[in-house]
Amino acid sequence: xxxxxxxxxxxxxxxxxxxxxxxxxxxxxxFVDKQMAGVYSYLPLGYLVFKKIxxxxxxxxxxxxxxxxxxxxxxxxxxxxxxxRWQTPEAIMYKMAEPKGEPNVGLAWTHEEAITSIAxxxxxxxxxxxxxxxxxxxxxxxxxxxxxGLIRLRExxxxxxxxxxxxxxxxxxxxxxxxxxxxxxxxxxGLKALVVEASGGAFSKQYSHEFQVLTAAGEDYxxxxxxxxFAQNRDVAKGKVGQKCPxxxxxxxxxGKSVEVGNIFKLGTKFSQALGLMYADAKGHEQPVxxxxxxxxxxxxxxxxxxxxxxxxxxxxxxxxxxxxxxxxRLGHDAAAVSWADQVYQKLMAAGAEVLYDDRADSAGVxxxxxxxxGLPWRLIVSEKSKNQVELKARDSSQAELLELDKVLxxxxxx
Amino acid sequence: xxxxxxxxxxxxxxxxxxxxxxxxxxxxxxFVDKQMAGVYSYLPLGYLVFKKIxxxxxxxxxxxxxxxxxxxxxxxxxxxxxxxRWQTPEAIMYKMAEPKGEPNVGLAWTHEEAITSIAxxxxxxxxxxxxxxxxxxxxxxxxxxxxxGLIRLRExxxxxxxxxxxxxxxxxxxxxxxxxxxxxxxxxxGLKALVVEASGGAFSKQYSHEFQVLTAAGEDYxxxxxxxxFAQNRDVAKGKVGQKCPxxxxxxxxxGKSVEVGNIFKLGTKFSQALGLMYADAKGHEQPVxxxxxxxxxxxxxxxxxxxxxxxxxxxxxxxxxxxxxxxxRLGHDAAAVSWADQVYQKLMAAGAEVLYDDRADSAGVxxxxxxxxGLPWRLIVSEKSKNQVELKARDSSQAELLELDKVLxxxxxx
Numbered sequence: 001x002x003x004x005x006x007x008x009x010x011x012x013x014x015x016x017x018x019x020x021x022x023x024x025x026x027x028x029x030x031f032v033d034k035q036m037a038g039v040y041s042y043l044p045l046g047y048l049v050f051k052k053i054x055x056x057x058x059x060x061x062x063x064x065x066x067x068x069x070x071x072x073x074x075x076x077x078x079x080x081x082x083x084x085r086w087q088t089p090e091a092i093m094y095k096m097a098e099p100k101g102e103p104n105v106g107l108a109w110t111h112e113e114a115i116t117s118i119a120x121x122x123x124x125x126x127x128x129x130x131x132x133x134x135x136x137x138x139x140x141x142x143x144x145x146x147x148x149g150l151i152r153l154r155e156x157x158x159x160x161x162x163x164x165x166x167x168x169x170x171x172x173x174x175x176x177x178x179x180x181x182x183x184x185x186x187x188x189x190g191l192k193a194l195v196v197e198a199s200g201g202a203f204s205k206q207y208s209h210e211f212q213v214l215t216a217a218g219e220d221y222x223x224x225x226x227x228x229x230f231a232q233n234r235d236v237a238k239g240k241v242g243q244k245c246p247x248x249x250x251x252x253x254x255x256g257k258s259v260e261v262g263n264i265f266k267l268g269t270k271f272s273q274a275l276g277l278m279y280a281d282a283k284g285h286e287q288p289v290x291x292x293x294x295x296x297x298x299x300x301x302x303x304x305x306x307x308x309x310x311x312x313x314x315x316x317x318x319x320x321x322x323x324x325x326x327x328x329x330r331l332g333h334d335a336a337a338v339s340w341a342d343q344v345y346q347k348l349m350a351a352g353a354e355v356l357y358d359d360r361a362d363s364a365g366v367x368x369x370x371x372x373x374x375g376l377p378w379r380l381i382v383s384e385k386s387k388n389q390v391e392l393k394a395r396d397s398s399q400a401e402l403l404e405l406d407k408v409l410x411x412x413x414x415x
Numbered sequence: 416x417x418x419x420x421x422x423x424x425x426x427x428x429x430x431x432x433x434x435x436x437x438x439x440x441x442x443x444x445x446f447v448d449k450q451m452a453g454v455y456s457y458l459p460l461g462y463l464v465f466k467k468i469x470x471x472x473x474x475x476x477x478x479x480x481x482x483x484x485x486x487x488x489x490x491x492x493x494x495x496x497x498x499x500r501w502q503t504p505e506a507i508m509y510k511m512a513e514p515k516g517e518p519n520v521g522l523a524w525t526h527e528e529a530i531t532s533i534a535x536x537x538x539x540x541x542x543x544x545x546x547x548x549x550x551x552x553x554x555x556x557x558x559x560x561x562x563x564g565l566i567r568l569r570e571x572x573x574x575x576x577x578x579x580x581x582x583x584x585x586x587x588x589x590x591x592x593x594x595x596x597x598x599x600x601x602x603x604x605g606l607k608a609l610v611v612e613a614s615g616g617a618f619s620k621q622y623s624h625e626f627q628v629l630t631a632a633g634e635d636y637x638x639x640x641x642x643x644x645f646a647q648n649r650d651v652a653k654g655k656v657g658q659k660c661p662x663x664x665x666x667x668x669x670x671g672k673s674v675e676v677g678n679i680f681k682l683g684t685k686f687s688q689a690l691g692l693m694y695a696d697a698k699g700h701e702q703p704v705x706x707x708x709x710x711x712x713x714x715x716x717x718x719x720x721x722x723x724x725x726x727x728x729x730x731x732x733x734x735x736x737x738x739x740x741x742x743x744x745r746l747g748h749d750a751a752a753v754s755w756a757d758q759v760y761q762k763l764m765a766a767g768a769e770v771l772y773d774d775r776a777d778s779a780g781v782x783x784x785x786x787x788x789x790g791l792p793w794r795l796i797v798s799e800k801s802k803n804q805v806e807l808k809a810r811d812s813s814q815a816e817l818l819e820l821d822k823v824l825x826x827x828x829x830x
Contacts, residue, residue: 008536036489041484041487041533070462073488075450097518099506114456122445138488
């Protein structure tokens, strides 16, 4: 991609009400645009990141037999009244204004009602179970706390997976598979997520599980053991900071602010009973289907990556989710430098590499600052001085090396 | 994919109010589920088709230098008041109910306002032009005519491309490139679309262009020449049925019902002037940016394909957009048939072929009827009789041939 043709430009100016680091950097670098509080557009650079995160999640959901589908934002009042969620919790649901009378159509902030009613068409017998479906779909939430940039939004895409089982035992087995799939997602995205026990809420006496990434940008508090996997949300934590870990009994517990990048939740039979999703067991007896739901917000994952991977000069994208792997930066505008840089770009493109080529007429200072801000993992500098070589530097390193083009092509070729 | 594990099942029952052919077949075959009038979920089979259509459109938009992004559904009142589209046309915009007072947030039914305001961040000089961006994004329209199945919806994804130019001459050149890209999209999707002249509306004295597919399911009327490319929407048509074509002067004009699968539209400076999107020309003079917008609804394309490609037994998907290329149908349940069919499935999967494998315990009659309804382009039948061979038949042919497995693998391998 030629940077001179990119739709967005970098800009240091950000509106004063944008207090979160992730939104400031993403806005300055031209990855997102704020439409209003808690509502952001993804510009081309940001959407490339979003799609890479989405594809990582999709691959991991497909590995655990998830089938992709997509449900609707618009939802009828009658459906949500059956589960007593039309008015509560706390009017989180946006509703369409009616010229006269009360609203009867709302926008889904979650899809348990919708998927349960759809599943009734297809689940009738134990032979039809288990079933697992997921979607990437836009949720709308009337969110009073829409700050923290892209971490808490009023409009955002969620990946939500729903599973349907004949028994709690069958659910328990699948639930563990999802837990592992979630950890694989976050690892692939460059995040270290803790599996945190949290309240099961009204649905279950068991814990639900949150996936929390430690960062000062978080709004949750996680109590965790630095020596083992023990971690609990502060709201339900049995141990306090400084006490001995109740699991390994070796280390003392710590506490940190954290962002919830995913959660998995046993719903039990709450929705199947409310909406009548029953199946006939092997003896022909009617039983309510046992359900669970599992969520990840790809946009929140993106924002959390920025919070974790940045320095004073800008963002530092992990290779797996960077909009492009390589930032080819041409310094100098004489014919030799231009011709050599153009050649390098053509050869990298022919090798199938993902390259953003800064072919702009700007000064070296502007270009290098922009490259730091945008934060692609590898920088290739071509200048008058390079003389048929290129200078390679990782974004998170100060060490550069001068290399023959062939070596660089070898490193980045995907053909 | 094992059909026994597919989330959806076929069902002949469809609600009586579902009058359109596309919605009836897509519902019966388990491709979609109706949430309410004009609002449909895509089930896994339907979503596979949707994603293939989306990818075809994406590839063609990328070829004409479109950059993918995604804007928001939620829109502030203040923005739309600047173009006088908050209240009109005809309250097509859904608005969020407010506990007290008038709504001040609506849901986008189009994105000229949003993209124009975003472009102000990045377009300041003639050097920044032209720019082309597109998105696949969910539109909401308070649509009184929500019938015709998935052809006219209240919630649907649209691919909308917006282009920004320094002059009408530059726009004219790009507009022709988009026209050709659109024709490529429809051809690849198995549709023959006419380029139809239609009113330019309030924005332009020139024609806009609709892409119309002739089918009785349409709600538009297209006057066209069977001998040349001449075609006009009946609302603006200069010629009438039976008159000599004004373009080629050879054939007599015909008229047919048609579905508008896309449209392209010169906006001129209407939005750039209303919202202040100006650029400095080479002499430093401020000029309004010249704009155009270009839309395709992938779901409407899918519904139109069904209207055009079906027979009495069900749908007949073109290979380019079929959820799977091959329907492997096992007839008979003895150990030899099961083992041979499983082997065929494994070998096809290893060859990278897209296969739906009907491994269900149902009768031959049920399975063959379901295969006709679902309509995958190629059917492979394996039964006790096949004896290390497979029977291959195209969905739209009655001719079957018995082949060695190697020949079949050769035909469908993508490795």
